[in-house]
Amino acid sequence: MMQSSMLSDNFGRRRVNKGRGYFWLYLVIAIVFLVLEALGNSVPSKVRSYANDIAAPILTVLEQPIRATQDGLERLAGVSDIYLENQNLREENERLRQWRETALQLNRENEQLRSILKVPGREVPTAATGRVVGSSGGAFEQSVVINVGHNDGVRRNAPVIDDGGIVGRIIEVGYLSSRVLLLTDVNSHIPVKLERTGDLAIIEGTNELFLEVKYLPPTVRLEVGDRFLTSGHGGAFPPDLPMAEVLSVTLDKVTIRATSSISSLDYVRVMNYQPKVPEDELIDPEDQLEPVTQPSEIGAQTPNAETEGGANGT
Structure with missing residues (x-):
């Protein structure tokens, strides 16, 4: 009995010591990444990108059972409302048919005016x-x-x-x-x-x-x-x-x-x-693979224009 107790105590101490070792290792790694981030090094950003690439497929697989359960519960909860919803949809479809004809007519007129005035479209794919x-x-x-x-x-x-x-x-x-x-x-x-x-x-x-x-x-x-x-x-x-x-x-x-x-x-x-892209970002080494804005486009920008800020924006 005493020998079994001693073995259990030794095993517990080893687990505690091992856990402390992992703790200090993780703490040192975290400090190194914080220092690199503060110095503007690109290594932390690349590590995060690689981690996202690894985690994304795993998260996609893990979320499937959860989404399937949620979809099933939503179907059960919505059965009692199907009849009323169908009635509302019929009325809405009738109104939409009327609006559709109006929208098509306005769209044709808009296209004709754009063609006459040579105004470029704003659609972004x-x-x-x-x-x-x-x-x-x-x-x-x-x-x-x-x-x-x-x-x-x-x-x-x-x-x-x-x-x-x-x-x-x-x-x-x-x-x-x-x-x-x-x-x-x-x-x-x-x-x-x-x-x-x-x-x-x-x-x-x-x-x-x-x-x-x-x-x-x-x-x-x-x-x-x-x-x-x-x-x-x-x-x-x-x-x-x-x-x-x-x-x-x-x-x-x-x-x-x-x-x-x-x-x-x-x-x-x-x-x-x-x-x-502002001129000070055109020489950023991390963006060398990105398309560079033509000089004519840079000159067309307003110098004092406000741009969206962010963690990695301008």
Whole structure:
């Protein structure tokens, strides 16, 4: 009995000593990465990209049972509402048919006017469609990992959208995955315009669900339902993309929320849009593989234009 107790004590001590050794090893590695990050070394960023490439397929496999269970529960919960929903859909389809005819007529007129005035279109194609497979939302960063990367045509700083509007932009690109800085991140500053009046402003993230508007002219009075669209200033995002809407207005506070589904992202689209790169980024060694903006495009930029800021942006 005594011998068994001694063996158990020795085994316990070995486990404690081994655990302490791992702790100090991880602590030293973490300190080394923090020092490299502070010195501006690119090694931590590359390690994160490789880690995202490794984790993305694993997370995709692990989420399948969870999503299957959620889909099954949603089907069961929605059976009782199918009849009423069908009735509403029939009425809505009838209204949509009427609007469709009006939209087609307006579209034909718009195309004719564009052709006469020789106005270029603003449509931006999609580079890739990906699924959110990981999130690192917290007190210091709001970002997600999607399962498309360099092999799918994704490029750094490309805008990311969903059905509701702007989600964010690409800040890290791996071969199989990419990291998206959400517009709710505190480092996100995006030039916008008020859709109702055309007044310019800046939308900033707060690391929370709601956003903050800055530099809006004091004479402008916001109303519930007002929408903010991207202004296109600075070239970080294409113009006229939905971004945020006003939820409530009081004497001392205005509540603004993103039009995209930030809190429940699933599928997102990466736009095939190359932001205009400032001159000081053209010689960045990490961007040597990225297409370089032509001198004529650089000269066309406004020197004092505001651009979206971020952890890896300008």
